[in-house]
Amino acid sequence: MASDKRTIIPIGPFHPLQEEPEFFELYVEGEKVVDIDVHIGYNHRAIEQIGQRMNWDQVIFLVERICGICSTSHPIANCNAQEDLAGVEIPERAKYIRSIVGELERLHSHLLWVGLAGHFLGYNTLWMWAWKYREPILEIFEHVTGNRNHYAMMRPGGVKRDIKEEDIPHLTKVLDEAERKIAMVTKAALDDPVLAARLKGVGILTQEDAIKYCAVGPTARASGVAIDVRKDDPYAAYDLVEWNIITQEAGDVFAKAVVRLLECFESVKIIRQCLDKLKKVKGDIAVKIKKMPHGEGKGHHEAPRGETFHYVRSDGSNNPVRVKVRAPTYVNLPTCKATVPGESVADAAIILAAIDPCYCCTERMMRVMDKRGGKVELDGNELVRLSQEKTRGLRKQLGL
Amino acid sequence: MTEKDIIEKTKELLKDKIVAWEEKSSQRHYFTIKKTDIAFVAKHLFEKLRARFIIASGIDTPKGVEILYHFSFDREGGQVVTVKVLVPRQKCEIESIAPSIPGATWIEREIQELLGVKFLNHPDPRPLLTSEDWPEGVYPLRLDYRDAQFPEDVQKEK
Numbered sequence: 001m002a003s004d005k006r007t008i009i010p011i012g013p014f015h016p017l018q019e020e021p022e023f024f025e026l027y028v029e030g031e032k033v034v035d036i037d038v039h040i041g042y043n044h045r046a047i048e049q050i051g052q053r054m055n056w057d058q059v060i061f062l063v064e065r066i067c068g069i070c071s072t073s074h075p076i077a078n079c080n081a082q083e084d085l086a087g088v089e090i091p092e093r094a095k096y097i098r099s100i101v102g103e104l105e106r107l108h109s110h111l112l113w114v115g116l117a118g119h120f121l122g123y124n125t126l127w128m129w130a131w132k133y134r135e136p137i138l139e140i141f142e143h144v145t146g147n148r149n150h151y152a153m154m155r156p157g158g159v160k161r162d163i164k165e166e167d168i169p170h171l172t173k174v175l176d177e178a179e180r181k182i183a184m185v186t187k188a189a190l191d192d193p194v195l196a197a198r199l200k201g202v203g204i205l206t207q208e209d210a211i212k213y214c215a216v217g218p219t220a221r222a223s224g225v226a227i228d229v230r231k232d233d234p235y236a237a238y239d240l241v242e243w244n245i246i247t248q249e250a251g252d253v254f255a256k257a258v259v260r261l262l263e264c265f266e267s268v269k270i271i272r273q274c275l276d277k278l279k280k281v282k283g284d285i286a287v288k289i290k291k292m293p294h295g296e297g298k299g300h301h302e303a304p305r306g307e308t309f310h311y312v313r314s315d316g317s318n319n320p321v322r323v324k325v326r327a328p329t330y331v332n333l334p335t336c337k338a339t340v341p342g343e344s345v346a347d348a349a350i351i352l353a354a355i356d357p358c359y360c361c362t363e364r365m366m367r368v369m370d371k372r373g374g375k376v377e378l379d380g381n382e383l384v385r386l387s388q389e390k391t392r393g394l395r396k397q398l399g400l
Numbered sequence: 401m402t403e404k405d406i407i408e409k410t411k412e413l414l415k416d417k418i419v420a421w422e423e424k425s426s427q428r429h430y431f432t433i434k435k436t437d438i439a440f441v442a443k444h445l446f447e448k449l450r451a452r453f454i455i456a457s458g459i460d461t462p463k464g465v466e467i468l469y470h471f472s473f474d475r476e477g478g479q480v481v482t483v484k485v486l487v488p489r490q491k492c493e494i495e496s497i498a499p500s501i502p503g504a505t506w507i508e509r510e511i512q513e514l515l516g517v518k519f520l521n522h523p524d525p526r527p528l529l530t531s532e533d534w535p536e537g538v539y540p541l542r543l544d545y546r547d548a549q550f551p552e553d554v555q556k557e558k
Binding site: 046048087216296297309330 | 424425428430452453454459468470472474475477478479480482501502504505507528529540
């Protein structure tokens with residue numbers, strides 16, 4: 001980093017849009033980013049260590065609080081790990097309910113991302129649409145689980161609450177409506193010439209790099225790596241219903257957006273089949289795990305952002321000896337080393353946002369500073385403004 | 401490729417290195433190797449058998465620090481295979497796997513600062529999570545860690 005021409009643009013530790021602490025150092029020469037460094041740890045809450053002091057049931061509550069957006073993915077992964085440890089098979093009805101909650105979460109999380117991406121690009125209409133149509137899904141959550149977020153639906157051995165038969169018609173109705181609206185948003189976003197000009201060919205993650213950095217979820221699938229825990233190592237009801245893995249070959253930001261939008265339809269498909277099956281499959285929604293044996297367990301779940309992995313070890317007592325949590329962003333974020341260098345500063349914001357980073361899972365004010373003088377030249381809002389201006393410029397060029 | 405194949409292939413390829421193999425279920429496997437073999441085993445799992453590196457986790461046990469490297473054979477059956485290594489506390493160091501698996505760079509940095517395992521030939525051995533004023537030689541995930549070891553300013557704030 002000795003070159004005199006280089007300037008460091010620090011983004012963080014408080015990101016103006018994601019509102020979670022993380023620190024990027026962009027090394028730029030003129031408009032071009034030549035290198036990037038990421039610092040995390042501003043929000044380390046020692047969850048793994050706290051988990052060792054709690055009993056097995058409390059751990060589920062603890063991991064649910066790791067993240068506010070994908071708040072059911074950690075409990076599902078942890079339950080999978082605990083059930084693997086105890087050697088327990090959950091009842092069929094519980095499997096369907098788990099999948100329904102998991103997929104509803106994917107829907108609302110993907111819509112949230114589409115909205116944020118729209119805002120980054122100066123497409124506030126897209127942002128408002130996406131968030132408006134996310135609302136009914138959160139309402140379903142409140143109806144079914146009692147909460148818009150932190151649903152507390154999972155427990156080792158099954159689920160906590162049943163979905164009542166009389167609620168199913170209402171859920172189906174909201175889902176049909178949501179599907180129509182998502183179809184509209186998808187068409188509007190993917191057919192837009194400005195968005196295509198702005199996102200195609202930007203921040204390309206090659207298939208080779210995706211494998212090298214061990215990327216997961218939509219980040220990997222947009223680069224042609226067809227991995228999905230739901231298909232590869234099925235759990236819950238994912239092997240009992242029909243659905244497809246969505247992949248794209250391009251690896252750019254546009255491909256990541258396409259993967260997320262099309263995945264919404266697969267989620268709707270899964271939920272619909274699960275709701276149908278719930279009408280026929282009766283019985284318990286949980287089995288009791290009396291005692292945790294001595295040993296180890298591994299569990300994973302395909303969260304909206306990729307595979308969430310949990311490892312637990314037991315010494316036969318009431319508390320785990322070790323709880324290891326690996327959130328998808330932990331492996332997706334380092335791919336920015338491969339995607340951001342070579343791009344312009346105006347594109348950096350959307351490329352970093354394209355992996356749908358979740359910092360509280362993994363573990364900022366934005367400012368551009370003059371390296372020698374230390375003078376603040378641009379702050380976070382300025383960087384977003386730069387990004388939005390680029391879109392406006394493109395729109396003019398295209399005569400729209 | 402069928403389910404059995406990839407596990408058999410792993411056993412075949414690494415048969416000189418495997419000390420013990422434990423099959424918890426058809427989808428979950430664990431095997432122990434010697435500390436000195438980790439770079440070789442990780443490279444072969446990742447490059448020859450095309451397993452995806454999920455994460456590593458360190459556990460402090462009375463015998464020493466245990467490091468578990470979790471790998472997944474995604475498209476070949478979805479099995480999760482864990483490589484276990486025991487690092488003695490007296491000479492707490494192990495060869496890094498990050499040169500052959502870039503995805504392991506962060507977790508090795510994390511284990512280094514939380515458990516005090518030194519990774520040899522690591523491309524970027526800076527601390528990942530702890531703050532700049534974190535005292536040297538204090539490892540929060542060690543069994544002998546006590547809150548009294550917190551830096552002074554953190555204590556005052558409490």
